[in-house]
Amino acid sequence: MFGRNSLSIHLENNHIILRGTSQESAGYVLRGFLLLQIHQPTRIKSIELNFIGQALIQDLLIKLIPLETKPYKRTIVEKNWCFTGDSASESEEPRIYQKGKYEYHFEMPLHGNIPQSIHTPKGNISYQFKAIARKSGFRTSLECDCSVHVERSFGPLPTDLETSLIRTGDVQGQMKFSVALPCCNFTTGQQIPIMLGIRPLSRGIKVFKVNIRLKETVRYRTFFEDWSDTHEERIDETSCIWRPKVSGWWEQPLVLKIPKGQSSVRADNKSRYIHLWHFIEVQINLVDLTRKKRYLTVQIPIHIFSEKLIESEEALPVYEATPVQPPDYLSSVRQIADISGHPSVLTY
CATH class of the missing domain: 2.60.40.640 (Immunoglobulin-like)
Incomplete structure (x- = not known):
């Protein structure tokens, strides 16, 4: 029995905390990968990923103009990826994906001045990834999405x-x-x-x-x-x-x-x-x-x-692992001694 093909988004962290005000914050780099799992040979035209941050506010009555109400919508940030070359077109030939797992890594720098996520009955500010693997013909494409929550910290809370x-x-x-x-x-x-x-x-x-x-x-x-x-x-x-x-x-x-x-x-x-x-x-x-x-x-x-x-x-800061291990201490001391012509002396 064949399993079903699937598409999923995996993030290092989907709850982001920006440190400091919009002028002070250094921002954040979103990292993750798109996972395509194929259980039987499948023709796919393109694999695309979209990230968008939006502010959407419903129609609100305004005292000065009571008869005119319109929703307020603004795009805060947006980025698109296509992992199969150019974006899909009618003339593009589909590629046959054999059984297996396919990972597509990505990263998205976020500025430190973006607003926090919020959801209220009349408006929201949201950030979301959406991915699609487009199949050829009339077959149903594979789709998935993943939300990102953004908060801001202005420093340690007072006692x-x-x-x-x-x-x-x-x-x-x-x-x-x-x-x-x-x-x-x-x-x-x-x-x-x-x-x-x-x-x-x-x-x-x-x-x-x-x-x-x-x-x-x-x-x-x-x-x-x-x-x-x-x-x-x-x-x-x-x-x-x-x-x-x-x-x-x-x-x-x-x-x-x-x-x-x-x-x-x-x-x-x-x-x-x-x-x-x-x-x-x-x-x-x-x-x-x-x-x-x-x-x-x-x-x-x-x-x-x-x-x-x-x-x-309250938690300790998270540090990324360094890709290169530091040199051995004794070998470093010998190198310094060889360069200077004198043995190394540690002083306090």
Whole structure:
């Protein structure tokens, strides 16, 4: 029984982390090979590989031009390979590939200023390889694809003690409040512990409930090279009922949860196409003596990073193996002694 022919893309690394800003980063060289496995003699006209990075944003309503909406699409980077000479043409004679494995190696330098990968409901920045082995006649060609994820690191993350965050305030001299976070940098799948404090200063205002929300905010580049309206999404929420005391601070620990899946929450991302950030919203619900409800809202910006980025910061750097072994130490010392006419002496 004959097996099926196959085509596949193999990369050294499909999750790339660029170090530094777009001006500082040295970029990255993507390396890999295309594997064609033939199980029975097959006529193939061409073997082609394409790499493309694109920014694609859906139709977005614009306040100034509400009736005109167009998608925003830009090609960031693109490269094509043809491993059988020139690209396929009708006059080109197909080549018969015998049973076996055929590897086609390639590399693709990426500039350090390319934007990070991101996928949102209204837009995405993606990088992808697509390969095709075109057969002769009407036979089905072999095709495959492989995605590449790009992230950016701006250096080691600060320690928790350096980034602990406390917000305080008062409401017309009638109430004081405080919101404390252990840090402002978090990872997908992590919990955010929050300490809420309230101290009443008079009987003119009463707190009856506090809502705390984790929100994700996105803005998109539009067809007219302008920024869209802000799109907010609630990621998680918790609340507590205020239990008054005669005097002193009333404190309540609360916890928000950051989901782990990319479909639920995305890491912070900023480029000329998409800007995504996060913040914690604290809403204190108040009632005055006339029973009129009032709301005090405090927004605290935080940063959310992917687990892959955190792991890369904690791991040791990866070095490529040198193709040539270094010379033996003793032979090197003898060569130096012969050249100088004197024995080598090591000093410290």
